Amino acid sequence: MSVQEASPRKRPNAGVNVLLGLTLLGLLLLMWVILAFATPTFWTENNITNLARQGSMIAILAIGETFVIITGGIDLSVGAVVGFCSMAIALLLGQHVPIGQAIIATLAIGLGIGLFHAFGIVQLGLPPFIMTLASLTALRGIGLLITNGATISITKDVFTGFSRGGFLGVPNLFWMVLVVAIPAYFLLHQSRWGRYLFAIGSNAEAARLSGVNVKAIIYLAYILSSVCAAFVGVLLAMRIGIGNPTQAEGWELQAIASSVIGGTSLFGAIGSIHGPLLGSFILTTINNGANLLNLNSFWQRIITGLLIIVIVYFDGLRRKKR
Amino acid sequence: MQAQSPSAAEEQGANRTGAAPLLTLEKLDKRFGATHALKAVDLSFERGEIHAIVGENGAGKSTLIKLLTGVHPRSGGEIFWEGAPVALASPPEAIGMGINAVHQEVVLCPHLTVAANLFLGDETVRFGFLQHGAMVREGQKLLDELGFDLPAAVQLSSLTIGQQQLVATARAERRGAKFLIFDEPTAYLTRTETAALFLLIRRLKAKGVTIVYISHRLEEVFELADRVSVLRDGALVGTRKISETNENDLIALMINRSIEQIYHKDKVGLGATILETKGLSGKGFEDISIRVREGEIVGLYGLIGAGRSEFVQSVFGRFPATSGEIVWRGKKVDIRSERHAMDLGIALAPESRRDQGLCLNLGVGFNINLPIFDKLSFGPLINIPSEARHAERQIKEMQIKTASRNANASSLSGGNQQKIVIAKWLNHGAKLFIFDEPTVGVDVGTKAEIYRLMGQLLHHGAGLILISSYLPEVYELADTLHIFRRGSIAASHAFKDASHETILTEAIGV
Secondary structure (H helix, E strand, O other): OOOOOEOOOOOOOHHHHHHHHHHHHHHHHHHHHHHHHHOOOOOOHHHHHHHHHHHHHHHHHHHHHHHHHHOOOOOOOHHHHHHHHHHHHHHHHHOOOOHHHHHHHHHHHHHHHHHHHHHHHHHOOOOHHHHHHHHHHHHHHHHHHHHOOOOEEOOOHHHHHHHHOEEOOEEHHHHHHHHHHHHHHHHHHHEHHHHHHHHHHHHHHHHHHOOOOHHHHHHHHHHHHHHHHHHHHHHHHHHHOEEOOOOOOOHHHHHHHHHHHOOOOOOOOOOOOHHHHHHHHHHHHHHHHHHHOOOOHHHHHHHHHHHHHHHHHHHHHHHHHO | OOOOOHHHHHHHHHHHOOOOOOEEEEEEEEEEOOEEEEEEEEEEEOOOOEEEEEOOOOOOHHHHHHHHOOOOOOOEEEEEEOOEEOOOOOHHHHHHHOEEEEOOOOOOOOOOEHHHHHOOOOOOEEOOEEOHHHHHHHHHHHHHHHOOOOOOOOEHHHOOHHHHHHHHHHHHHHOOOOEEEEEOOOOOOOHHHHHHHHHHHHHHHHOOOEEEEEOOOHHHHHHHOOEEEEEEOOEEEEEEEHHHOOHHHHHHHHHOOOHHHOOOOOOOOOOOEEEEEEEEEEOOEEEEOOEEEOOOEEEEEOOOOOOHHHHHHHHOOOOOOOEEEEEEOOEEEOOOOHHHHHHHOEEEEOOOHHHHHOOOOOEHHHHHHHHHOOOOEEOOEEOHHHHHHHHHHHHHHOOOOOOOOOOEHHHOOHHHHHHHHHHHHHOOOOOEEEEEOOOOOOOHHHHHHHHHHHHHHHHOOOEEEEEEOOHHHHHHHOOEEEEEEOOEEEEEEEOOOOOHHHHHHHHHOO
């Protein structure tokens, strides 16, 4: 008599990681092929560049978010940081600050926000969930106070023109993904700090007892997340030509979902850079496809929500098996 | 389950009536994927016997428990309960039949009271309301009857791990267990607690309860058990009456290695002083003066809570000392942080490997390299080939049994996990190794390996501090032995300078 066979225990290693990446890539291509046949508008230059631009911003957010999630934390504030920073750069440009300096100053704001998050989490011992949720609502509030609810338009065409431009036929915004992803890859997979991020996500106490400066690495993770979000804020301001602190609502969930679809474990210590990249374009394709198929846009939110539940459920299963 | 025709089952059942054992296993088999964890085990458990099961880590003891308690389904074979075949497919089914297990790691609710834990899932209720008072009274009565000196009204988490274990036992007793499995129950118990537990086990036996007792401590097996079964590599290699066997016989069955080879003590010439503490005091310890030289094992023996761990934690910079001084290789140092201690060359193999020592869901190689990633880096980037080389070399040198350096640390046995912790420090250039209970929950074979490893460290000119609550261990290994009692050193001895009895008396302080 055979009782049910135990499933073989798979361990995440490089092989499985590549396998997951290929599966996601296959899924993405499959969705593109289906949409290309199902709708007349999907495979048009206009739509593809649109998809690339939208996906790029979520991809950069997701990469930053991944650093935090690998340490076993979460950053719920990234959407608010995007909105706040789009406002910040619009204000700076309105004061005739040179573009380069305005971008650097905006990224510095992101750095400050990340420092603040890490301070609350490391020094005050607040749960990351609470700390970043609180700053989500506070940042939107500060932004609304500063602008009094008004939208600030950007008149510098050089600035806004960049987002519409391209290089080698690829939208500039997509190049920006590589600008972030390549250093991020080296940091996460090829540097000791990347190793420490994983170690902390797996067992912070063991990492500490092995001489890892756990506090500094947690600071690093939250700063990276916020700086990536600030960068996306700059890109968003370029793309829509306005600054408004209420922009990018709900993008934190898209970033988290992208990261998790890409194989990052919400329980920490598992994740990559290519995963959230693929995840964000899958998510963006779902939203884009839903639009083209004339699905009520409210459905997109429901789909995103359900997707998160399903994926986190499987993530939990994966953890239990070990 | 339906594959078995009912008539065949009845026939087999009929054969067993009369003096049928309480539980019989026939060709019990378990596979996890490619791993054959349990190989056609035939075993029977009589009513009211204490049946010990021994074997090295990974011999299949845990798997056997999990099959008996319904946690895992079996891959093949039959289980008969009072002569009749049973499915035993879920934990509630096992508990319903009267099979209970007391695990090494306590599975209770730490935030509830002792009484609430005792009655969990079976609360005393009147008109829909919990009867807290009645449960505390009943619970206290039960604890008193069992001879445990424990309060029923306090929160469980305020008790020591050992005391919580006793609560778990009392709970199993309350649930009317007929078949009770103890998995390494004494690993975290003090002597008095162990004595109370043994008394309870004997009382349960007298009431006709069948006890399965799993332990690495063979002396306990000889003290308690009626019969003992030995598992090796998932197969049953023998069952003996306790009166017809001895420790050497059992160890030979378990590993083919004699007991003299376990406590392998290398004689190494003592060199310069590495660490000296002078009148060191802090939270939980007072006026501790010890010296550790190159090639020396300094044993710290005492009951749990005697201040040994607190003392070494302050040497390791975790809770800096409040007075006294530490001299490190001739220089007075003030160790304020763990980082500082590590940079000096102090390594701590913590008591709780799982909580403090390892990143379990990361690779073996990752764990080994964790303290030295800065040395494996060239500029900001890690030298990936040298990272791999280094991990491979340590795995080979320490003889860590693992599928590959990328396998998760959690997939290794306890002993091999301990080896990873030690390997971590070897190339970090540590000079002083602090081992806090290095062999708790580790089998005889791995113990021997860990002791050999300590010998290797001594040959490299390192000094060792060995904290242990297991007297034979410190007795056989320590060149200098300090006995801790209530936060201070009660006595000190040179190698085998005092008898076991003297040392025990000094530790307990009669």
